[in-house]
Amino acid sequence: MASFFDSGQVTHSFRGGRTSSSVPPSSGSSFCGTPRLMGGTPRLGRTPVTTSCSSVISATAASVIVAVVEGRGLARGEIGMASINLKCPELVLYQFADTGTYAKVITKLHILVPLEILMPDTASEKGKGTKLYSLITENFQSVAFTAIQRKYFNERKGLEYIQQLSAPEYSTVIMEVQAKYYCLAAAAALLKYFEFIQNSIYAPKSLKVSFKGSEHTAMIDSTSATNLELVVNNRDHRSEHTLLGVLNYTKTPGGGRRLRSNILEPLLDVDTINIRLDTIQELLQDEELFFGLKNAIGHFLDIDQLLSVLVQIPKQETVQVAESKITHVIQLKHTLELVPPLRVSARLLCKQMVFDMILEQIKSVINDDTSYMKGSLNMRTQKCYAVRPNINEFLDIARRAYTEIVDDIAGLVDQVGEKYALPIRTSFSTARGFFIQMKLEGVALPDGELPADFIKVTKHKNNYSFTTADLMKMNDRCDEALREIFHMSYVVVCQLLNTVHEHIHCLYKLSDAVSMLDMLLSLANACTISDYVRPEFTDTLAIKQGRHPILERIVGQQPVSNNSYISEGSNFVIITGPNMSGKSTYLKQVALCQIMAQIGSFVPAEYASFRIADQIFTRIGVDDDFETNSSTFMVEMKEVSYLIHNVSDRSLIIIDELGRGTSAEEGVGICHSVCEFLLSLRAFTLFATHFLELCELETLYPNVENQHMEVQHTRTGDTGTERVIYTFLLSRGSSEERNYGLRAAEMTALPLTIIQEAKAISSKVSQQLLAKHHSDSETQRQRAVYHLATRLLQTARNSRLDPDSLRIYLKGLKRHYEAELQVIGEPVSMETEEE
Numbered sequence: 051m052a053s054f055f056d057s058g059q060v061t062h063s064f065r066g067g068r069t070s071s072s073v074p075p076s077s078g079s080s081f082c083g084t085p086r087l088m089g090g091t092p093r094l095g096r097t098p099v100t101t102s103c104s105s106v107i108s109a110t111a112a113s114v115i116v117a118v119v120e121g122r123g124l125a126r127g128e129i130g131m132a133s134i135n136l137k138c139p140e141l142v143l144y145q146f147a148d149t150g151t152y153a154k155v156i157t158k159l160h161i162l163v164p165l166e167i168l169m170p171d172t173a174s175e176k177g178k179g180t181k182l183y184s185l186i187t188e189n190f191q192s193v194a195f196t197a198i199q200r201k202y203f204n205e206r207k208g209l210e211y212i213q214q215l216s217a218p219e220y221s222t223v224i225m226e227v228q229a230k231y232y233c234l235a236a237a238a239a240l241l242k243y244f245e246f247i248q249n250s251i252y253a254p255k256s257l258k259v260s261f262k263g264s265e266h267t268a269m270i271d272s273t274s275a276t277n278l279e280l281v282v283n284n285r286d287h288r289s290e291h292t293l294l295g296v297l298n299y300t301k302t303p304g305g306g307r308r309l310r311s312n313i314l315e316p317l318l319d320v321d322t323i324n325i326r327l328d329t330i331q332e333l334l335q336d337e338e339l340f341f342g343l344k345n346a347i348g349h350f351l352d353i354d355q356l357l358s359v360l361v362q363i364p365k366q367e368t369v370q371v372a373e374s375k376i377t378h379v380i381q382l383k384h385t386l387e388l389v390p391p392l393r394v395s396a397r398l399l400c401k402q403m404v405f406d407m408i409l410e411q412i413k414s415v416i417n418d419d420t421s422y423m424k425g426s427l428n429m430r431t432q433k434c435y436a437v438r439p440n441i442n443e444f445l446d447i448a449r450r451a452y453t454e455i456v457d458d459i460a461g462l463v464d465q466v467g468e469k470y471a472l473p474i475r476t477s478f479s480t481a482r483g484f485f486i487q488m489k490l491e492g493v494a495l496p497d498g499e500l501p502a503d504f505i506k507v508t509k510h511k512n513n514y515s516f517t518t519a520d521l522m523k524m525n526d527r528c529d530e531a532l533r534e535i536f537h538m539s540y541v542v543v544c545q546l547l548n549t550v551h552e553h554i555h556c557l558y559k560l561s562d563a564v565s566m567l568d569m570l571l572s573l574a575n576a577c578t579i580s581d582y583v584r585p586e587f588t589d590t591l592a593i594k595q596g597r598h599p600i601l602e603r604i605v606g607q608q609p610v611s612n613n614s615y616i617s618e619g620s621n622f623v624i625i626t627g628p629n630m631s632g633k634s635t636y637l638k639q640v641a642l643c644q645i646m647a648q649i650g651s652f653v654p655a656e657y658a659s660f661r662i663a664d665q666i667f668t669r670i671g672v673d674d675d676f677e678t679n680s681s682t683f684m685v686e687m688k689e690v691s692y693l694i695h696n697v698s699d700r701s702l703i704i705i706d707e708l709g710r711g712t713s714a715e716e717g718v719g720i721c722h723s724v725c726e727f728l729l730s731l732r733a734f735t736l737f738a739t740h741f742l743e744l745c746e747l748e749t750l751y752p753n754v755e756n757q758h759m760e761v762q763h764t765r766t767g768d769t770g771t772e773r774v775i776y777t778f779l780l781s782r783g784s785s786e787e788r789n790y791g792l793r794a795a796e797m798t799a800l801p802l803t804i805i806q807e808a809k810a811i812s813s814k815v816s817q818q819l820l821a822k823h824h825s826d827s828e829t830q831r832q833r834a835v836y837h838l839a840t841r842l843l844q845t846a847r848n849s850r851l852d853p854d855s856l857r858i859y860l861k862g863l864k865r866h867y868e869a870e871l872q873v874i875g876e877p878v879s880m881e882t883e884e885e
C-alpha cells in the first residue's frame with residue numbers, strides 16, 4: 051500500500067493482485083482519481099464531475115468511501131470511522147471501542163458496502179500491517195484500498211471541516227463529536243480525499259452530518275447476517291431468496307437502500323417501530339391511499355444522488371459542468387412537483403410549506419413547462435429553454451440563433467432528401483449531434499451506392515446513419531450557440547441554487563421521507579402477497595403458527611408453521627431431531643421474524659409478540675472458511691468466542707450444531723460449557739443439537755425446555771423398507787429418534803453394501819460403549835458427584851433465581867443425581883424432600 055497525497059502515487063489493492071496508478075500532478079491541487087471511481091478517466095478538468103460520478107454509480111452498487119483509523123498505544127481498539135456516499139451527501143461519523151476481534155468495524159463495513167477504504171499509511175508500515183489492517187484487507191478483498199499519510203488524519207482539521215460544511219440544522223452534531231478525535235480525524239482524511247478525486251468541494255453549510263453510535267440499532271454481526279441470508283443468498287449471490295428479496299418492493303433507489311440498511315441494523319425503539327407499524331396498518335386498510343402513494347413514489351428520481359450533485363461546487367467550470375447543473379435544477383423542479391400527492395401522508399412530510407416555497411423560487415427562474423424527460427434531444431431542448439425569457443437578454447438572443455440553426459438543419463436535410471430522392475430524416479444523438487438516418491428497406495440507391503457526399507456512414511440493422519460536410523458545419527455552429535446558452539443559463543442557475551441552499555435541510559428531509567415512505571409501502575406490499583400479522587412488543591417471544599418468510603417464497607406455498615414461546619423463566623430451548631427434520635429452518639425462522647418485527651414489518655404468523663433484542667447472534671454449521679484459511683472447528687470457536695464476549699441479557703441467540711467440528715466427546719463438552727455460560731444469562735437462546743446428552747440440562751435448570759422435530763415412520767411395499775416422514779412439527783420433549791444419520795443415508799444413493807457395513811460397525815461400537823459404561827461405575831459415581839457439586843456451586847452464584855425457581859431447580863438436581871446413582875447401582879441416600 052503506497053502513500054497518497056505526498057508521493058503523487060496511489061496504489062489500490064484488489065482481489066487477486068494490486069493495481070497501481072501513477073498520479074500526474076495537474077494545475078493546483080487537481081489530480082486524477084482512482085481507476086474504479088473514474089473508470090480510467092484521466093483528468094476531471096476535461097470530464098464533468100457529475101458524468102463520471104453517475105457512470106460509476108450505474109456501473110456498481112457500491113458508492114461509499116470510508117476512512118478508518120485506530121488509536122495507538124493505550125488507545126488501541128478505539129476506532130474512528132467516517133463515510134461519505136457518492137450518491138448521497140451525508141457524512142456519517144462513527145467512534146466506538148472494539149474488542150480484539152474488531153467485529154464491530156467489520157460489521158459496519160459490511161453494512162456500508164464500501165467502494166473504497168482509506169487507512170493511514172502507518173497501519174501497514176514496512177509491509178507489516180496492524181491486526182485491524184489485516185482483518186479489513188482479508189474481509190474486503192475486492193474493495194480498493196488507499197493508504198493516506200497519517201498527518202491527514204487530523205482531528206482539528208476534521209472539526210473545522212464539519213463546522214464549515216454542516217447544514218445549520220445538523221450542526222448540533224458538533225457538540226456530539228467535538229471530543230471524539232478518531233472520527234474527526236477520519237473525516238478530515240476522507241473529505242480531503244473526496245476533494246481530490248472529485249475535483250470539487252462541498253458548498254459551505256450544505257452537508258448532512260450525523261454521528262451514529264450503535265446504541266439505537268440492534269447489532270447483527272456480519273456472519274449472522276450471512277447465515278440468516280438477510281441480504282445475500284449464500285448459494286447464489288444473484289438470487290432474491292433473501293429477507294431483502296422477500297420484502298423489497300421499493301420503487302426508488304433511496305427506498306431500497308433504506309430497507310437494506312434497516313434489515314442489517316433493526317431498530318431498538320419500540321415507539322418508532324410502532325409508528326411504522328401504524329403507517330403500514332393504515333396503508334393496508336386504505337387501498338386508495340396505498341395505490342395513490344405507490345404511484346406517486348414511482349415517479350421520484352434518486353433524490354440522494356440529486357442532492358449530492360447539488361451541494362458540490364466544481365473546481366473547474368466547463369460546459370459539461372454547466373450543462374449538468376441545469377439538468378439538476380430541472381430534476382429538482384420535477385422532484386418538488388411530485389411532493390403534493392404525498393401530502394396525504396402528513397406525518398412524514400412536515401415541511402410542506404417550505405417545499406412550495408422552494409418550488410416557487412425555482413419557477414421564478416425556470417419555465418413552468420420545463421420538465422425532466424427521457425431522450426437526449428428532448429433533454430437538450432429542455433435545458434436550452436429552461437431559463438425564463440427576459441432574465442438575460444443575451445441568453446434570449448443566443449436561443450433565437452440556436453432555433454434558427456436547428457430550423458436550417460431541418461431545411462438542409464429536406465433539400466438533401468429531395469436532391470437524391472431518398473427518404474431520409476434528421477436524427478440526434480449526444481455523441482454525433484444532428485445526423486441523417488435512412489431505412490434500407492425498399493430504397494433504390496442510384497448506382498446501388500450512397501451518394502459520395504454522404505460521409506461518416508455507419509450501418510446498424512436496417513438503418514444507414516451518415517452526415518454531410520454542410521451538416522457538420524451546422525452542427526458546429528449549433529454547439530457553439532448551445533455553449534453560450536448553457537454558460538449564460540449556468541450563471542442564472544447558480545444564483546438560483548444559492549437561494550435554494552438556504553433550505554437544503556428540507557431537501558434532506560424530503561429524501562428521508564420519500565425513502566421511508568417507499569420502504570413502508572414496500573413492507574405493506576409484502577403483507578398483501580402473504581398472510582402477515584402485526585407484531586406486539588412484550589417481555590416474551592411468542593409466535594403462533596410462525597412461518598419461515600424466505601422458505602414460503604421459495605416453495606410458493608405455506609410451509610409447515612410452528613409455535614414458539616420463550617420467556618425469562620424459560621429462556622433456553624434445546625431442539626433435537628433427525629437430520630432434515632427442519633431444525634435449522636425453524637431456528638432461522640425465529641430470528642428472521644424477530645428482525646422483521648424490529649424493522650417495523652408485519653411477520654408471517656397468526657400472532658406474534660417479541661422482546662426487543664439488542665443483539666442477534668447466530669452460530670450455524672458452516673463449512674470450512676477457505677478465504678481466511680480456518681478449519682470448521684476454528685470457525686466455530688471464533689464465532690462462539692465472539693458471542694461469549696459480546697452477548698447481553700437482551701440478546702437473541704441461535705446456535706445450530708455446535709461442536710460438530712471435533713470429536714463427539716469434545717463436542718458434547720464444548721456444548722455443555724457454552725450452554726452453562728448462556729444459562730447464567732437472561733438472553734433468549736435456541737440451541738439445536740444432535741447431542742442428545744444435552745437434553746439432560748432440562749432436569750438441571752428450570753429455565754431449559756426440550757423440544758424436538760417430530761418424524762413418523764412407515765413401511766413401504768413388499769420389501770417393508772422403513773421410510774421416515776418429516777412432519778416439520780415442533781413438539782415438547784427430546785427426540786426419541788436414534789441412528790437417524792444411518793436412516794437418512796439410506797434415503798440417498800449410497801450403495802447398500804456401504805450402509806450395511808456402517809450399521810454393523812455402529813452397533814459394534816455401541817455395544818463396546820455400553821460394556822465400558824457398566825464396567826466403569828467408579829468413574830460414573832465420581833462424575834455424578836462432580837456434576838452435583840458444580841451445579842450447586844453455580845446455583846449459589848446465580849442469585850437471580852427467585853425462591854420458587856430455586857426450589858424447582860434443586861428438586862430437579864436431586865432427581866438427576868439419584869438417577870445417575872441408580873444407573874450405576876449405587877444406593878440412593880439423599881435426605882427427604884425439603885432439605
Ligand SMILES: Nc1ncnc2c1ncn2[C@@H]1O[C@H](COP(=O)(O)OP(=O)(O)OP(=O)(O)O)[C@@H](O)[C@H]1O
Nearest residue numbers: 609610611627628629630631632633634635636778
Ligand atoms: N416448516 C417447514 N415446512 C416445509 N418444509 C420445511 C420446513 N422446515 C424445513 N423444511 C424443508 O426441510 C429441509 C431440511 O430442513 P433443515 O435443513 O432445517 O433440517 P435440519 O433438521 O436442520 O437438518 P440437519 O440436521 O441435517 O442440518 C429444508 O431444506 C426445507 O426445504
